[in-house]
Amino acid sequence: MVYSQYHLNRRLQSFEKxxxxxxxxxxxxxxxxxVFLFSDGSVFFVDSGLPRKGLSTLIIAIxxxxxxxxxxxxxxxxxxxxIKYWLLQGQAxxxxxxxxxxxxxxxALLKQSRLALLAATAYTLSVVxxxxxxxxxxxELFAVSVYRWQTSFGVGDQAFAFWANALLLILLAVxxxxxxxxxxxxxxxxxxxxTKGSRFYIGSINPVFKVWLxxxxxxTAMIVVVxxxxxxxxxxxxxxxxxxxxxxxxxxYEWLFFALPLKNSLLIGLFSGLLGVAFALLAxxxxxxxxxxxxxxxxxxxxILPQLSMVLGWQILHIWSxxxxxxxxxxxxxxxxxxxYAYLVLKGPFQSVESRYELLAxxxxxxPWQSWWQVRFRLLLPAIFxxxxxxxxxxxxxxxxxxxxxxxxxxxxTTEAVAIGSGSQQDLIALYVLLQSILPFxxxxxxxxxxxxxxxxxxxxxxxxx
Amino acid sequence: MLEIINCQIEAKTWRITLPxxxxxxxxxxxxxxxxxxxxxxxxxxxxxxxxxxxxxxxQIILSGINITNLAIEQRRVGLLMQDVYLFPHLTVQDNICFxxxxxxxxxxxxxxxSSKKPQGSxxxxxxxxxxxxxxxxxxxxxxxxxxxxxxxxxxxxxxxIRALANQPQVMLLDEPFAALDPRTREQMGAWAFQxxxxxxxxxxxxSHDVEDIxxxxxxxxxxxxxxxxxxx
Numbered sequence: 001m002v003y004s005q006y007h008l009n010r011r012l013q014s015f016e017k018x019x020x021x022x023x024x025x026x027x028x029x030x031x032x033x034x035v036f037l038f039s040d041g042s043v044f045f046v047d048s049g050l051p052r053k054g055l056s057t058l059i060i061a062i063x064x065x066x067x068x069x070x071x072x073x074x075x076x077x078x079x080x081x082x083i084k085y086w087l088l089q090g091q092a093x094x095x096x097x098x099x100x101x102x103x104x105x106x107x108a109l110l111k112q113s114r115l116a117l118l119a120a121t122a123y124t125l126s127v128v129x130x131x132x133x134x135x136x137x138x139x140e141l142f143a144v145s146v147y148r149w150q151t152s153f154g155v156g157d158q159a160f161a162f163w164a165n166a167l168l169l170i171l172l173a174v175x176x177x178x179x180x181x182x183x184x185x186x187x188x189x190x191x192x193x194x195t196k197g198s199r200f201y202i203g204s205i206n207p208v209f210k211v212w213l214x215x216x217x218x219x220t221a222m223i224v225v226v227x228x229x230x231x232x233x234x235x236x237x238x239x240x241x242x243x244x245x246x247x248x249x250x251x252x253y254e255w256l257f258f259a260l261p262l263k264n265s266l267l268i269g270l271f272s273g274l275l276g277v278a279f280a281l282l283a284x285x286x287x288x289x290x291x292x293x294x295x296x297x298x299x300x301x302x303x304i305l306p307q308l309s310m311v312l313g314w315q316i317l318h319i320w321s322x323x324x325x326x327x328x329x330x331x332x333x334x335x336x337x338x339x340x341y342a343y344l345v346l347k348g349p350f351q352s353v354e355s356r357y358e359l360l361a362x363x364x365x366x367x368p369w370q371s372w373w374q375v376r377f378r379l380l381l382p383a384i385f386x387x388x389x390x391x392x393x394x395x396x397x398x399x400x401x402x403x404x405x406x407x408x409x410x411x412x413x414t415t416e417a418v419a420i421g422s423g424s425q426q427d428l429i430a431l432y433v434l435l436q437s438i439l440p441f442x443x444x445x446x447x448x449x450x451x452x453x454x455x456x457x458x459x460x461x462x463x464x465x466x
Numbered sequence: 467m468l469e470i471i472n473c474q475i476e477a478k479t480w481r482i483t484l485p486x487x488x489x490x491x492x493x494x495x496x497x498x499x500x501x502x503x504x505x506x507x508x509x510x511x512x513x514x515x516x517x518x519x520x521x522x523x524x525q526i527i528l529s530g531i532n533i534t535n536l537a538i539e540q541r542r543v544g545l546l547m548q549d550v551y552l553f554p555h556l557t558v559q560d561n562i563c564f565x566x567x568x569x570x571x572x573x574x575x576x577x578x579x580s581s582k583k584p585q586g587s588x589x590x591x592x593x594x595x596x597x598x599x600x601x602x603x604x605x606x607x608x609x610x611x612x613x614x615x616x617x618x619x620x621x622x623x624x625x626x627i628r629a630l631a632n633q634p635q636v637m638l639l640d641e642p643f644a645a646l647d648p649r650t651r652e653q654m655g656a657w658a659f660q661x662x663x664x665x666x667x668x669x670x671x672x673s674h675d676v677e678d679i680x681x682x683x684x685x686x687x688x689x690x691x692x693x694x695x696x697x698x
Contacts, residue, residue, distance in 0.1 A: 362538035
């Protein structure tokens with residue numbers, strides 16, 4: 001699984017505009033979508049060899065999901081590096097562009113995306129919802145076992161859970177080492193090739209990368225369509241494609257059941273998303289005033305540590321403080337994650353806001369507060385909208401914290417989707433997963449619309465004449 | 467009138483002790499010197515932006531008031547930099563509105579206009595005032611544009627007008643025209659100094675290009691007062 005991340009380093013193009021909707025599809029939806037589309041007896045291909053549950057399905061789903069995430073991270077890093085000039089310089093020295101990219105840009109990117117790699121690794125290590133649904137059963141994945149032990153009453157299982165969590169941390173440490181080694185190796189490799197001035201053959205697989213994103217877009221669309229058709233009671237086994245028989249029967253029946261989880265999801269997502277963005281801004285501003293930025297990993301701890309172990313700790317605290325099962329607690333439990341993602345997304349734009357704008361505002365007689373609000377905040381607005389869409393979808397997709405702190409009482413679309421996903425009523429699964437993917441998609445859509453209305457520091461290129 | 471008294475710039479290995487300086491209304495002081503000697507630092511100190519690498523001592527008296535210890539926003543000092551830094555999220559017109567003081571009835575800038583202009587400052591009135599300022603420099607057509615769509619020269623003009631809209635007591639210019647091409651720079655310089663003289667504002671400009679300097683300006687070269695420290 002760690003190795004699957006290795007793959008992702010090989011991404012280069014920046015298609016930022018298309019990233020958001022791709023990124024918004026939750027892991028679960030992609031995993032199940034793959035199953036719906038390609039596994040035995042599924043829609044399009046009779047037998048592609050992709051098992052209903054299995055390691056291969058899991059890995060493919062996670063890879064598909066993480067690529068847009070890395071593209072987003074890379075493009076954020078890329079904005080701060082003079083990549084264009086490096087490439088130009090390289091080409092002037094007679095190297096082809098893709099070679100320049102590998103020699104010059106890739107090592108720098110790799111070094112700076114350490115944390116993102118680590119976050120993805122930690123996620124993969126301790127993900128429960130996706131692995132319990134499409135991961136292999138015999139033996140089940142470690143995270144799933146850990147979770148089972150944690151919730152079990154069997155003699156010794158709790159102790160087992162404790163040691164297993166410790167082991168998870170050790171695994172994480174090991175993967176840190178592997179990532180570090182990989183980085184060193186890749187560096188050494190690139191350096192050796194660069195100093196030798198040698199040619200290498202990545203060019204032949206370049207087309208794969210070029211079609212990757214359009215393919216991904218197509219796949220996303222297909223997944224959504226298949227879910228929609230399933231939930232509308234489409235008859236897969238008839239020979240003709242007869243869309244007239246579609247009914248909203250299931251939606252009407254289920255409304256009774258999904259109304260409450262939907263409301264919970266929306267509210268929790270809204271609050272934890274907003275709070276996450278607000279706290280990230282606060283953290284950034286306080287650091288800016290002190291003139292010293294703490295290393296990122298302090299702030300991103302929530303997404304770097306294995307979620308499972310961390311949430312177990314919170315749960316123990318929560319029980320100890322006799323907190324009851326209120327959705328406020330869930331918001332609180334989502335907050336570290338939404339905060340971490342908001343911080344990750346906002347840090348670059350925040351730091352690149354030219355401080356002289358505020359200097360000028362001050363020279364016009366605006367107090368620091370006023371100029372922060374009217375200048376810095378306004379310049380950041382587009383980035384803030386994107387950050388909110390991301391935090392919102394992060395919160396929507398949270399499974400473990402919701403389940404463990406809510407004691408199963410606070411149901412969200414995601415907990416319902418996982419519960420139903422482990423069942424076998426296909427149309428119902430489709431409906432819930434569709435709902436789960438629509439929510440973040442809408443958030444991104446609204447964010448994109450709003451971001452277009454308000455121009456900011458990022459809106460420079462698409463400036464229009466009025 | 468701007469006075470700078472007992473000013474001393476001190477870094478680890480060198481120090482500059484300036485003579486007392488005064489800049490009368492409508493007068494221009496040009497600070498020259500080789501790069502790295504602290505021209506811009508001095509300018510930012512006048513603005514109230516405390517420099518990090520050197521210590522500056524001295525007193526700044528502006529229109530008879532000691533402003534040395536005031537915050538930037540209380541000094542009423544205008545600033546024009548090389549990259550004009552028009553706010554990218556605001557149109558040209560709104561950029562100027564942003565700079566207009568809270569109560570424009572204090573405006574003494576153009577007597578014939580302030581008598582016409584109603585008191586108070588609703589959004590509409592502020593916008594109208596901004597448009598009028600653009601009118602005076604024949605740039606009304608830029609009013610609803612965003613700064614990204616302006617040429618370098620247009621940006622400089624709007625930047626100066628924006629700074630003047632704030633009715634500053636003193637104007638600081640930090641190599642304001644260095645990014646423009648030579649011809650535009652010449653025109654722009656002449657136009658800007660004319661504006662500043664007309665408005666009767668004392669100005670301080672930092673420049674490394676001697677050609678930028680109009681004949682009437684006072685000049686001070688920091689290199690003339692440069693001393694290496696004793697330790698060295």
